[in-house]
Structure formats: structure tokens, C-alpha cells
Amino acid sequence: MQHRDTGWETRASIVLDGHGLTVEDVVRVALRPNAPVELAETAAARMVRSRQLKLELLDTGQPVYGVTTGFGASADRQISVGKAAELQRNMMRFLRNGTGPLATPEICRATLLIRANCLARGNSGVRPLIVERLLDLLRHDVLPMVPERGSVGASGDLVPLGHLAAPLIGEGETLYRGSVRPASEVLAELGLGPVELEAKDSLALVNGTSFSAAFAALAVVRAAELAEFAETATALACEALEGNRGHFAAFLHESKPHPGQVASARRITELLSGSRLALEHGQVVGLSTALGERGYQRLNRSVQDRYSVRCAPHVIGVLRDTVDWARHWIETEINSSNDNPLFDTDTGTVHSGGNFYGGHLALAMDALKVAVANVADLLDRQLALLVDDKFNNGLTAGLVAPVGADDWAAGLHHGFKGMQLACSAVTAEALKTSTPAGVFSRSTGAHNQDKVSMSPIAARDACTVVDLTREVTAIHLLAACQAVDLRGTEMMGPRTRRVHELVRTLAPFTAVDRPMDGDIRALLGAMRDGSLLRAGAVEGTPFT
Known part of the structure; x- marks a missing residue:
């Protein structure tokens, strides 16, 4: 790891x-x-x-x-x-x-x-x-x-x-x-x-509990990074889908003031600042003519995006807030006496107890992996919108490079269809692995240890879910960058454009069908070395 x-x-x-x-x-x-x-x-x-x-x-x-x-x-x-x-x-x-x-x-x-x-x-x-x-x-x-x-x-x-x-x-x-x-x-x-x-x-x-705590500490740091990755991916998807950035307005999220949700909405708003693809709510409304005396019209652009875009701060915010309290529990655990017995030098006595029980770590990791897996599912749903020409607001099916109907290459390429299949499979594995471990207590040690925490399994699973969700994020970012290439990168906001420029140094635009496993590995490397976080950094937000 x-x-x-x-x-x-x-x-x-x-x-x-x-x-x-x-x-x-x-x-x-x-x-x-x-x-x-x-x-x-x-x-x-x-x-x-x-x-x-x-x-x-x-x-x-x-x-x-x-x-x-x-x-x-x-x-x-x-x-x-x-x-x-x-x-x-x-x-x-x-x-x-x-x-x-x-x-x-x-x-x-x-x-x-x-x-x-x-x-x-x-x-x-x-x-x-x-x-x-x-x-x-x-x-x-x-x-x-x-x-x-x-x-x-x-x-x-x-x-x-x-x-x-x-x-x-x-x-x-x-x-x-x-x-x-x-x-x-x-x-x-x-x-x-x-x-x-x-x-x-x-x-x-x-x-x-030190082995469990080691996995937990590393998992919670990577999960914090994932919140930023997911916000960056959401901002790119919003631009690619010509979305409504009014969904991230401060008024909305301060009206439901979970700290993580507020922070997530603020960061997505700042990432989208200056974008001419993802517009403010008033700009979206202004794209259609006034209804006037007519009884019905079809708007030029929907005033609301689908949940996977509109509710992204609500999903990512849960991860942010889970990271905060999980971090507190982990730091309490790693600064505790968690063996047995313990010696009280003030009173000159020895105490037998159960401080070795890893219940706090188990619950923190079970909650963390659920929050992370939900982010994987969020990004997978966004990707499904991007590649489907029924829902991507005029982009090509599979995000293939457009060709004329009479061009010999017409119908030969499928673009990101295989990437979406892979992303769905990885997401499914993340969701499956998020099953809570702490409820599966076993009786061991001749029924002396008849109620156990399962903390190491929960913590190892949390690390696995984080790794899987990184893979989902890498595939999503590649597809989102392909989509904004099709829209026109000159219309992007300056912050999202920096992310796009970094991605393009690692993976080229997909003009014809080609293997993209190397592209995924390159994006994962940018997550590990911090370059992706730096490209999407917004001053003053948590985790940057």
C-alpha cells in the first residue's frame, strides 16, 4: 500500500x-x-x-x-x-x-x-x-x-x-x-x-490493537485524499455534461450544514469557477426563451442534473465527515494502553481488563469503507452518464472521436465502452467488500474470547475498498477528460483545465480504439505521488 x-x-x-x-x-x-x-x-x-x-x-x-x-x-x-x-x-x-x-x-x-x-x-x-x-x-x-x-x-x-x-x-x-x-x-x-x-x-x-491500527491509519489518510479526487472528478463530469453548478451554491449546503457536505460543495464550486460549460443556475435558465403565453415548451437545458452530479457533495461529504471522526478514534487508539493486565503505579495495583478489544477501530473502518464505496458508486454512476448518448447531452456514444457518417471509420470504434465495463466491475467489488466485519464476531480460545471485534479484517477491507475506489476514480477521470476534449477545453474553468492538462501529460486523447490499461496505471501513479491533488488544489479547503 x-x-x-x-x-x-x-x-x-x-x-x-x-x-x-x-x-x-x-x-x-x-x-x-x-x-x-x-x-x-x-x-x-x-x-x-x-x-x-x-x-x-x-x-x-x-x-x-x-x-x-x-x-x-x-x-x-x-x-x-x-x-x-x-x-x-x-x-x-x-x-x-x-x-x-x-x-x-x-x-x-x-x-x-x-x-x-x-x-x-x-x-x-x-x-x-x-x-x-x-x-x-x-x-x-x-x-x-x-x-x-x-x-x-x-x-x-x-x-x-x-x-x-x-x-x-x-x-x-x-x-x-x-x-x-x-x-x-x-x-x-x-x-x-x-x-x-x-x-x-x-x-x-x-x-x-497495533496491527489493526496500522491499516486504519493508512486507510483514513488515503480516504481523505479520495474525497478530493472525487470532487475533482465530479467537477470535470459536471463540465462534460454541461451541468448546473448552481447545485453547489453555498446557500443550499449551509441550509443543511454537515461540515463535510459544506466543504465538498465549496470545493466543487471553486473548481468550477470560470467554467463556460457548467453554468450558474440563472445562466442555465437563461438559455431558454420565456414561456410567455404558450402552455408548454421543451427547455434547451434541464434546470436540474441527475442525482449523481447534483447530490455529489452529500455523498462525498459523508466521507469527509467519516474521515474526521475515524481519525479521532484512531488517534485515541494509537495513544492507548491496549494490552492486559495493566499496572497502576499510583495505587500499586494490577488490573485485568479488555483494552485489547478493537471495537472502535472495527466500527471506524466499517463506516469508512461504506463511505468510500459509496463514492465509488457515485463516480461509476457519473461515468455511466458520460458514455451513454441517451444521457450525456449531445456527446458521442462511448465518447468516441466523432467522424462523418460516410467516413470509413464510422461504426468501427467503441471508445470508453470497455472502460465503463471495467469501472462497473471494480465498483461492484468495492461495494461487496464494504460489508461490515465487526458484526461477524467469532468465539475463540475455548470460549474465553467469546466476543471479538474483527478489527483487523475490517481495517484490511477498508484499505482494499480505498484501493478499488482509486481505480474507479482513475477510469472516471480519463473518461471525463475525453468528454471535455469533445466539448472544447477552452470552455473549461481554469482549475479543472489544470487537471485536464496533467491528465494529458499521462494519457493521450483516444482517437481510435486502443488498450487503456496503461493510462489507468499512469493516473494511479499521479494519485500516489500527489501530482493530481496539486493540480486540483483549491486554496483554503480541507485535505489540500
Whole structure:
């Protein structure tokens, strides 16, 4: 999963204290190998006190869950303190059974950072060494090989985090400088010996939501970008269809003041400023003669566009507002103690609970993927209007280059018909994948984990829906640029014309039938590197 270059690499080191990590910080580290990250001194001091309390409680002989007891349903089986370290080593091993594709380097970096920050909060009873070793992996870009599947967000992301933490004890495989190598070899080469585990160490590393949160953080940033892409695409479609830009008037949307809707309408209005294709409402009305004494007439241009254009701010606005609250939930999660048990140094007590439950992440991602998939459907409906000569207000069928009826090429070309078929298929997959995951709780762990969040599946699905919707957007933009070429680009607004000019540097006008898969890839590249966002940027709007 890739993201655009935002210049974050020029910032100073991120200092982890368990409280101030942002989604932007996560994305910065995810995209930048060897990003500078440090543990705050105050956080290290809290960790030392928490670990000391753990040791004091162990000296009393009382059972402490996962420290001197078994895990999950085995919580009623106490072991001696002398066995505690071996119990942690065994945990690191029996959880390494993930399946499916390997998590990308971006996800691995994000997970390492988030897990380190959660432990830096200082409630987990582990030494600063544990966090420092996670940060060592980041600093040297030693990335654990982590299969994506195997977690239901029960006691956190146990299985993937088991793979993520294995290199700390010199086990598992890592990606280092382009090669997959045993962790033990890479650590030795870097002069980093394996960590000798103490009581609670493995549990603190694997018993949390950090894998789910990594997907969620990257998904929410890309979803924010998608809102802008969709607004840019809508503005181009409105011009291509000779639409009514009065639908985006401030009065309308301030009368229903959802912030995302208002922002979306404002941005589309600014994108269309100066357009002679998409006219103001009064201009549209003025294209037809007054009815006068006649009882009926057919207007030269409809005073209202179809819903997929007219209601675009209402659809995209839902995505904008979902991004806002999902971002807040994610940042709360990545700055939380989400393992079990936790140590309260103020009262000298240990607390067993369920902070590993990823319910907030699951719901945020389920909502995000629905909002994103709705945008895919919106753009797919706009594309259907563009290519259909029954609805595109005088454009050619399939947006083919016009030829005379007696021209030999007449009837030979189908233009964007195949692109519309592909877009419909990708949209259908996005819609299917948007089914909420959080309602599919499973009972696992001998019915100890009998209500689980499904957060990693929800978050991975959200990333998939975002990727699919990017593909929909790329196809739409290619078709919209073809359509405005047919209308006359000199009639476009200055901002949409900049977008059209960028697209034309990547993909030529389609004069005859040709493969366009390369064009789609080129547009996706412009989304990743930020050039498309810059071309359509409107000063003062969110996400730009």
C-alpha cells in the first residue's frame, strides 16, 4: 500500500511518549525507511516504575494474569515465578501461525511504531529496552515478515503481532535491504543481541490493537485524499455534461450544514469557477426563451442534473465527515494502553481488563469503507452518464472521436465502452467488500474470547475498498477528460483545465480504439505521488 510524498521526511524526530502520536506521524514513518524515532525520557521513567511494580507484585506470590498464569482460558492455572520467562518465550512461538499475503513494508513500519508508542504510555510493566528494540528495527528498517491473516481482534492482534515481535528474540524472518533473511543473522550483523524476555514481555508485545491500527491509519489518510479526487472528478463530469453548478451554491449546503457536505460543495464550486460549460443556475435558465403565453415548451437545458452530479457533495461529504471522526478514534487508539493486565503505579495495583478489544477501530473502518464505496458508486454512476448518448447531452456514444457518417471509420470504434465495463466491475467489488466485519464476531480460545471485534479484517477491507475506489476514480477521470476534449477545453474553468492538462501529460486523447490499461496505471501513479491533488488544489479547503 503506497501513499503520496508529503514532505514529512523533513520533520524532526518523532518522540514517543504514549500520548501525542498522530495519524500523520504514522504515515510519515510508514513511508520513510529509517525514519528517526525516539523514546521520551519521561516515558522511559514511567516504564521503569511500571516494571518495578510488576516485580514487587510477583514477589508477593499472588497470581497475575499472563505473568504467573496461563493465557486466555488457562487463566486458572498458576505457575511459579521461575517459569514466567519461559512462558513468554512459548507465547511468542505458538502464535506464529499466520496465513495469507505478507503485510507490506508500510504496514510493518506503522505497526512497529504504534506498538512502541502504546507501550511507551508506561502501564504495561515492561522495560524501556522492549520499546527501544522495536525502534531499533525501525531505525535500521529491519521489517518482520508478518502474514496478514490470523487475527479476529480478540486479545488484540495476537497472531500478526507474534510474527512482528519474533525478531526481538532472534527468531523469524525479516526483510532487510531488499533480502529476506533470518532475524538472528540481521541482528548479529547490526550488533543487536536477542532480548532476554521477562514476565509479561511477550504478552505486552502481542496483546494489543497495533496491527489493526496500522491499516486504519493508512486507510483514513488515503480516504481523505479520495474525497478530493472525487470532487475533482465530479467537477470535470459536471463540465462534460454541461451541468448546473448552481447545485453547489453555498446557500443550499449551509441550509443543511454537515461540515463535510459544506466543504465538498465549496470545493466543487471553486473548481468550477470560470467554467463556460457548467453554468450558474440563472445562466442555465437563461438559455431558454420565456414561456410567455404558450402552455408548454421543451427547455434547451434541464434546470436540474441527475442525482449523481447534483447530490455529489452529500455523498462525498459523508466521507469527509467519516474521515474526521475515524481519525479521532484512531488517534485515541494509537495513544492507548491496549494490552492486559495493566499496572497502576499510583495505587500499586494490577488490573485485568479488555483494552485489547478493537471495537472502535472495527466500527471506524466499517463506516469508512461504506463511505468510500459509496463514492465509488457515485463516480461509476457519473461515468455511466458520460458514455451513454441517451444521457450525456449531445456527446458521442462511448465518447468516441466523432467522424462523418460516410467516413470509413464510422461504426468501427467503441471508445470508453470497455472502460465503463471495467469501472462497473471494480465498483461492484468495492461495494461487496464494504460489508461490515465487526458484526461477524467469532468465539475463540475455548470460549474465553467469546466476543471479538474483527478489527483487523475490517481495517484490511477498508484499505482494499480505498484501493478499488482509486481505480474507479482513475477510469472516471480519463473518461471525463475525453468528454471535455469533445466539448472544447477552452470552455473549461481554469482549475479543472489544470487537471485536464496533467491528465494529458499521462494519457493521450483516444482517437481510435486502443488498450487503456496503461493510462489507468499512469493516473494511479499521479494519485500516489500527489501530482493530481496539486493540480486540483483549491486554496483554503480541507485535505489540500
